[in-house]
Amino acid sequence: MAVFDYQAKDRSGREVRGRLQAASEAEAARALREQGLFVLRLRASGRSGAAAPGAVREGALARAFPRISLSRRMMFWRQLHTLLRSGVSVSEAFRSIGALNSGHLRRVLLDVAERTARGEPASQALAAYPGTFPPAEVALLRAGEYSGSVEAVAGTIADMNEREIQVRRSFMMELAYPALVLLALLFIPLLPALVLEGGGAAVAIIRQKYVPPALIIAAAFVALRILLAAVPVAGEAWDLLKLRTPGIGAIVSRLASAKASRLMAAAYRAGLEPSLALELAADSCGNAALGRRLRAAAPEIRAGQDLAGTLARAGALPRRALQMLATGEQTGNVDGMMETVAQYFQDEAHSYLKIAAVAAGVLGLLVAAAFVLMKVLGFYSGYGSSLTPD
Structure with a gap:
């Protein structure tokens, strides 16, 4: 029998740490689930989180620069949802998807397939690859395992990633014009x-x-x-700076709030307790400063306070979003209303970005015009001086 250290949360959201004996890591995870605990971390006692044999190692560089694109990750979850819906087992689904891929993702999925075939939960196997699968997605999958809705959760994560791709594409289109103006500014000095x-x-x-x-x-x-990936304090300071930067802060805060709202909606649908759903959104909203405000509200929610009122006291969301959330609580449709709130924040961020893009484009054109004017004046000034007799 091996000894395992674990970190988990009970049904009330209280964090629990301890040690237990089990024949394997999978057996230890199963025993904790039977006790009604939501496993956050589990490893053999005395082991510093080393990967299983055959696993692909991922460090700070992988967390800073993800090994696979968002579109490939979205496709993986969509394929997993389809295979599970057709009755394929979890381990066979991972093996089938891994065989269709190449490179890093193939190695990761085949390793996860082997580990799930030995009885290890898929969420625990994926947690070994934070540079490939974000902790938020792993936590949602773990919630699906607890509630018996892995298939539905896989579809939810795929939908969430697909919306994120659409947001990024729309933002890239808005930024195309300022980018072209910037390239022109760099090219103009080369013309002479x-x-x-x-x-x-x-x-x-x-x-x-x-x-x-x-x-x-x-x-x-x-x-x-x-640095930001390896040092949490530096990451939070950087995120706070972005929130307080005029112009940029309005866009950053709304994008982070949209992501947090969408994660909370997904967590509610996966069956997570409200406080755990809020903590998941806080950890994965993309801005540590906003995440701190959201996390500060979790203890009150565990104590039975309403979600909208608690977030209002924490200053985490604007008043209009809180009003929509309060309506969702009154009607029992929190997850649906959180999706509406996410869309509201996304639309606001898009509007602010449009204004910023137009302003940046106009400013760039003015700078280019001033540069050209200076060159023309300099040319004619020199030309006039050459015509003037000594």
């Missing part, structure tokens, strides 16, 4: 050298003046992403 001295001179300028700053910016970006 390109026209007067040819392409070789322009390439030399790019190598001397453009490439070094670009490399420095890229290196700083990578270092910042790794």
